[in-house]
Amino acid sequence: MRIDVVSIFPEYLAPLELSLIGKARQDGLLDLRVHDLRDFTTDKHRSVDDTPYGGGAGMVMKPEPWAQALAAVAAAASVAGAGEAAGGAGAMAAEPAKPVLIVPSPAGERFNQALAHELAEEDRLVFACGRYEGIDERVIEWAEEHFTVRPMSLGDYVLNGGEVAVLAMVEAIGRLLPGVVGNPDSLVEESHSDGLLEYPVYTKPASWRDRDVPAVLLSGNHGKIAQWRRHEQYRRTAERRPDLLEAFDAGKLPRADRTAF
Numbered sequence: 001m002r003i004d005v006v007s008i009f010p011e012y013l014a015p016l017e018l019s020l021i022g023k024a025r026q027d028g029l030l031d032l033r034v035h036d037l038r039d040f041t042t043d044k045h046r047s048v049d050d051t052p053y054g055g056g057a058g059m060v061m062k063p064e065p066w067a068q069a070l071a072a073v074a075a076a077a078s079v080a081g082a083g084e085a086a087g088g089a090g091a092m093a094a095e096p097a098k099p100v101l102i103v104p105s106p107a108g109e110r111f112n113q114a115l116a117h118e119l120a121e122e123d124r125l126v127f128a129c130g131r132y133e134g135i136d137e138r139v140i141e142w143a144e145e146h147f148t149v150r151p152m153s154l155g156d157y158v159l160n161g162g163e164v165a166v167l168a169m170v171e172a173i174g175r176l177l178p179g180v181v182g183n184p185d186s187l188v189e190e191s192h193s194d195g196l197l198e199y200p201v202y203t204k205p206a207s208w209r210d211r212d213v214p215a216v217l218l219s220g221n222h223g224k225i226a227q228w229r230r231h232e233q234y235r236r237t238a239e240r241r242p243d244l245l246e247a248f249d250a251g252k253l254p255r256a257d258r259t260a261f
């Protein structure tokens with residue numbers, strides 16, 4: 001997968017050079033490139049914002065730098081994509097699918113684990129990090145010609161810009177790519193992988209500050225352990241995220257067990 005991120009604060013994306021995502025980049029599992037929006041300005045002040053039409057507080061990001069930056073990214077990525085799609089030199093170049101352009105925004109669709117899995121299947125993702133009061137809306141309209149545009153939000157709160165949302169989304173998506181996480185089994189039983197929150201985990205010592213690990217986990221009875229873990233998932237989800245439980249089919253657990261917590 002190739003990911004391009006455009007931002008006026010490229011250094012904000014430095015954490016993506018660390019840990020699992022950083023290693024995935026070094027191992028060639030993820031081709032992630034960060035671009036400075038100011039490199040696509042033409043004035044001596046490298047300006048990227050201006051006052052809002054209609055008045056109001058704050059500034060709005062100018063459309064032309066964004067169009068220049070996104071067109072450059074689309075062109076570069078499509079060259080790479082065409083090569084891949086055509087199976088190398090000599091073959092007829094297949095028309096690559098339009099990259100997905102994710103625009104972090106409080107006015108976007110809510111990002112979640114299902115979307116992380118969906119986006120992890122894409123060949124290319126482009127992220128446009130807004131700042132100030134946002135990006136001139138005409139950029140989003142124009143971008144539809146070159147991208148599948150998806151405004152996306154981390155949650156019902158407002159950040160100062162898109163970079164923090166991109167850090168979270170790139171980590172959530174990148175860790176799902178083949179080979180990034182050492183043991184792919186660890187992706188199976190984590191929160192939201194099956195619609196429920198994950199069960200509690202414990203390690204040595206078996207007794208710590210007068211608190212003992214649940215005895216079932218020391219029993220060696222794998223059937224009982226699986227049953228206990230499943231029950232804990234339901235209990236935690238009911239306590240902390242009843243909204244998820246509503247979305248989760250009650251038919252997967254006999255009614256009698258559900259009333260147990």
Ligand SMILES: COc1ccc2nc(C(=O)O)sc2c1
Pocket residue numbers: 104105106129130131132133134135152153154155156157158159160161162165
């Ligand atoms: C101006 O760009 C912004 C501003 C706030 C904001 N908040 C987000 C969120 O996901 O909460 S994304 C985002 C982008």
